[in-house]
Amino acid sequence: xxxxxxxxxxxxxxxxQVSGPNVFSGYxxxxxxxxEEFTDDGWFKTGDVGKIEADSYVTIVGRSKDLIISGGxxxxxxxxxxxxxxxxxxxxxxxxxxxxxxxxEAVVAVVVAKPGAAPDPAAMIxxxxxxxxxFKVPKKLFVVADLPRNAMGKVQKNLLxxxxxxxxx
Numbered sequence: 001x002x003x004x005x006x007x008x009x010x011x012x013x014x015x016x017q018v019s020g021p022n023v024f025s026g027y028x029x030x031x032x033x034x035x036e037e038f039t040d041d042g043w044f045k046t047g048d049v050g051k052i053e054a055d056s057y058v059t060i061v062g063r064s065k066d067l068i069i070s071g072g073x074x075x076x077x078x079x080x081x082x083x084x085x086x087x088x089x090x091x092x093x094x095x096x097x098x099x100x101x102x103x104x105e106a107v108v109a110v111v112v113a114k115p116g117a118a119p120d121p122a123a124m125i126x127x128x129x130x131x132x133x134x135f136k137v138p139k140k141l142f143v144v145a146d147l148p149r150n151a152m153g154k155v156q157k158n159l160l161x162x163x164x165x166x167x168x169x
Contacts, residue, residue: 005039013051013074015064017043049076066157068097068105073135075107077157080138083131084109087124089117094147095138096161100168108164109138112146119143140167 001007001015008014023044026034037045049067050060061076068075077095084093091112097105113119121141128137142164148156 008052010054011051013049013061013076016046016048016050016058016060018046019043066096068095068107070097070100070105070107070135071103073133075136080107080109080128080132080136083128084111084124087119087127089114089119091115092147094155094157094160096157096164098161098164098167100139106139106168107136108167109141110147110160110164111141111143113143140164 001017002012003015017039019042026038039045047064048060049062049064050058052058060078062078066077068077075097077097080095081093084090084095091114093109093111095107095109098108100106109124111119111121111124121143125137125141148159150156
């Protein structure tokens with residue numbers, strides 16, 4: 001669905017919703033949360049953002065809570081992470097949005113190097129400028145030893161956002 005709640009056209013990015021006998025009917029003893037997460041006609045809002053391709057396949061491009069709005073443009077971290085993760089010497093990355101006085105949010109990348117590698121942040125940003133739209137290029141890129149994870153092993157982007165919140169103050 002688009003932001004107005006209408007079905008998306010082919011290749012248009014929107015919010016994924018699902019319905020069917022295999023989808024749970026609500027949260028146990030949490031009617032308020034159930035009302036928030038389901039549409040009036042029973043569709044579950046997954047929190048994923050994706051698009052329907054011309055061949056009818058659905059491609060997930062990220063999570064709606066990770067969406068970065070920079071200068072009025074929507075930036076999907078998973079797309080940028082894909083480019084960064086393909087660079088030499090990169091083990092993994094996380095892309096986040098942090099407050100910026102001019103753009104609303106700025107794109108920031110946090111990168112973990114492969115053992116023995118020493119990626120150059122300036123060179124990585126230059127490479128990204130040649131590959132993606134300028135508004136998607138991280139304003140800052142940091143190389144760290146590891147990314148914060150929860151007990152399930154998922155990267156805790158909220159902690160990264162908190163850590164880098166005041167970069168552009």
